[in-house]
Amino acid sequence: MKKLLVVAAAVTSLFAQAQTFPANPITIVVPFAAGGPTDRVARDLAEALRKPLGGVSIIVSNVAGAGSSIGSTKVARAAPDGYTLLLNHIAMSTMPALYRNLPFKVETDFEYVGLINEVPMTLIGRPTLPAKNFKELTTWLTQNKGKINLGNAGLGAASHLCGLMFQSAMQIDMTTVPYGGTAPAMTDLMGGQIDLMCDQTTNTTQQIEGKKVIAYAVTTSHALTTPSLKDLPTLQASGLKGFEVTIWHGLYAPKGTPADVVAKLNTALKAALKDPEFIKKEEALGAVIVTDKRMESAEHKKFVAAEIAKWGPVIKAAGTYAD
Structure with missing residues (x-):
C-alpha cells in the first residue's frame, strides 16, 4: 500500500x-x-x-x-x-x-x-593539388592510391564521417589523419600537409571564398544557392550515386x-x-x-x-x- x-x-x-x-x-x-x-x-x-x-x-x-x-x-x-x-x-x-x-x-x-x-558539406583539397575539378580529382586519386592523406577533426566529427563515406563511395583507401578540431585540420590542409577534407559549409565557405583551398563538390542531393558554392556540382551528379551527407x-x-x-x-x-x-x-x-x-x-x-x-x-x- x-x-x-x-x-x-x-x-x-x-x-x-x-x-x-x-x-x-x-x-x-x-x-x-x-x-x-x-x-x-x-x-x-x-x-x-x-x-x-x-x-x-x-x-x-x-x-x-x-x-x-x-x-x-x-x-x-x-x-x-x-x-x-x-x-x-x-x-x-x-x-x-x-x-x-x-x-x-x-x-x-x-x-x-x-x-x-x-x-551541407563540401569536399575540399589543398591549394596545390593539380586537380582543379572533381573529374580531375577522380583521376588524381586513382593515380595516387596509397599516398592520399584525408584529414578530419577527430573521431566522430562531421569531417570524419563524411570522409569515411567518401572513401567507401570511391572504393579507395586513404590515410586518415585525425586532428583535435577543425581549425588545426584546416590549417594543415591550407598549408599542404594533408590532401583532402570533407567538412561543413560553416567551416569551409570562408576558405573557399578566399581561394585558400580548392572546392570540388557539395554533399547534398541538390546544388546550393550560396554565391560562392552555387557552381559546385553535387557528388551524386558527379557519379557517386546515393551520396548525401548533411x-x-x-x-x-x-x-x-x-x-x-x-x-x-x-x-x-x-x-x-x-x-x-x-x-x-x-x-x-x-x-x-x-x-x-x-x-x-x-x-x-x-x-x-x-x-x-x-x-x-x-x-x-x-x-x-x-x-
Missing part, C-alpha cells in the same frame, strides 16, 4: 509539473566545446525558444568530450522533467556504431523533441519526460524555427531550417533510426571504434 501511495504521488507530481511547465530555467546541454557550430546553433535556438516558452530563462551548458557521448550521457541520466535538454548533431546516429560501451541507447533513452536544421541538429529530453512537456517543447521548437531572427542567423551559418514533418517528435525519431541504419555499416566497414 505504501509503495502504491509513493507511485501515485510521483505520477501526480509529474502531472502537476506538466501542467505548469516551464516554471523554472531550462538547461540545454551541448556535448561539444563552446564556440563551435553546434554551440552556436544552441545559443541561437535558446534565444528563439524563450518567447514561445513564456520568457523562461534558457541556459546553454557545454559538456564536451568523447565524441559528444559525455554530454549525451548526462542528459540521458537527468531528471525527466523537461528542464534538462540535449542539443546534438549527427553524432546521435553514429555513436551506436562508434562506441562499444556507450552508456545509453540512443533510440530508447531519450524523448525526441524535433529536428532543427541541416548543414549535418543535422536535433533536440532531445530524457526518457520518461511527460508527454505533455514534450509536446510543449515541440510546439515551442516549431515556433522558434519560424522566428525571422533565428532563420537569419542560421542562414549566415550556411544551415537550412527544417520545415518538413521531421519537426514532429515521432518523425524525428524515425529519421534518426534511418540515419543509424545508414551510418552503422559505413563505420563498421572502416573498423573505426572507441571504447
Whole structure:
C-alpha cells in the first residue's frame, strides 16, 4: 500500500509539473566545446525558444568530450522533467556504431523533441593539388592510391564521417589523419600537409571564398544557392550515386519526460524555427531550417533510426571504434 501511495504521488507530481511547465530555467546541454557550430546553433535556438516558452530563462551548458557521448550521457541520466535538454548533431546516429560501451541507447533513452536544421558539406583539397575539378580529382586519386592523406577533426566529427563515406563511395583507401578540431585540420590542409577534407559549409565557405583551398563538390542531393558554392556540382551528379551527407541538429529530453512537456517543447521548437531572427542567423551559418514533418517528435525519431541504419555499416566497414 505504501509503495502504491509513493507511485501515485510521483505520477501526480509529474502531472502537476506538466501542467505548469516551464516554471523554472531550462538547461540545454551541448556535448561539444563552446564556440563551435553546434554551440552556436544552441545559443541561437535558446534565444528563439524563450518567447514561445513564456520568457523562461534558457541556459546553454557545454559538456564536451568523447565524441559528444559525455554530454549525451548526462542528459540521458537527468531528471525527466523537461528542464534538462540535449542539443546534438549527427553524432546521435553514429555513436551506436562508434562506441562499444556507450552508456545509453540512443533510440530508447531519450524523448525526441524535433529536428532543427541541416548543414551541407563540401569536399575540399589543398591549394596545390593539380586537380582543379572533381573529374580531375577522380583521376588524381586513382593515380595516387596509397599516398592520399584525408584529414578530419577527430573521431566522430562531421569531417570524419563524411570522409569515411567518401572513401567507401570511391572504393579507395586513404590515410586518415585525425586532428583535435577543425581549425588545426584546416590549417594543415591550407598549408599542404594533408590532401583532402570533407567538412561543413560553416567551416569551409570562408576558405573557399578566399581561394585558400580548392572546392570540388557539395554533399547534398541538390546544388546550393550560396554565391560562392552555387557552381559546385553535387557528388551524386558527379557519379557517386546515393551520396548525401548533411549535418543535422536535433533536440532531445530524457526518457520518461511527460508527454505533455514534450509536446510543449515541440510546439515551442516549431515556433522558434519560424522566428525571422533565428532563420537569419542560421542562414549566415550556411544551415537550412527544417520545415518538413521531421519537426514532429515521432518523425524525428524515425529519421534518426534511418540515419543509424545508414551510418552503422559505413563505420563498421572502416573498423573505426572507441571504447
